[in-house]
Amino acid sequence: DIVMTQSPFSLAVSEGEMVTINCKSSQSLLSSGNQKNYLAWYQQKPGQSPKLLIYYASTRQSGVPDRFIGSGSGTDFTLTISDVQAEDLADYYCLQHYSSPYTFGAGTKLELK
């Protein structure tokens, strides 16, 4: 099974700051067939279901603000949130969907400083 190592566990930020969340997979998520990385990012606010933010490592889901940026390839991936807003305070998870069983990272809690 592919292991996803996500860091940091939590992050305290002020509005307007930029934050980065990292995710490392135990094997490459890059498909040689279509050159896509099978890595997604989800946001979960308290009491809500998760919401897809980014798929194929860097493609923003429709309606997601452009301050959310996904990057990386192979085994190392990053979610960057520029100009953090109060509404961005949530838990963030990476997910590999390269091979079953799919696996999530442990999550990153974004809190207000």
Place this chain on the structure above:
Amino acid sequence: AVQLVESGGGLVQPKESLKISCAASGFTFSNAAMYWVRQAPGKGLEWVARIRTKPNNYATYYADSVKGRFTISRDDSKSMVYLQMDNLKTEDTAMYYCTASTGRGVMDAWGQGASVTVSS
């Protein structure tokens, strides 16, 4: 609009069985891979199971933690997906989310969840 509505959650004792359901609407269900993801109280997300579409022979996949105890199935005629959970353990206590891949190649639609508590 895409909608996933789970039902059938509840309180059961260890070693008992429970079947939860998910009603889908707002997308072409027969073309969508379907999944279950769970979240134990205060914990992170755990992928549980996946079922592919008819052209992919309704292939199923499971997390190691539930393999042999849980069974995912679907009824395309009713736009429903199910999770049969047998020999339940206390560590299966969680919110169970039904999710779908409606066109992004990944789980892009989520239900509100069904709560399952396993306790004596």
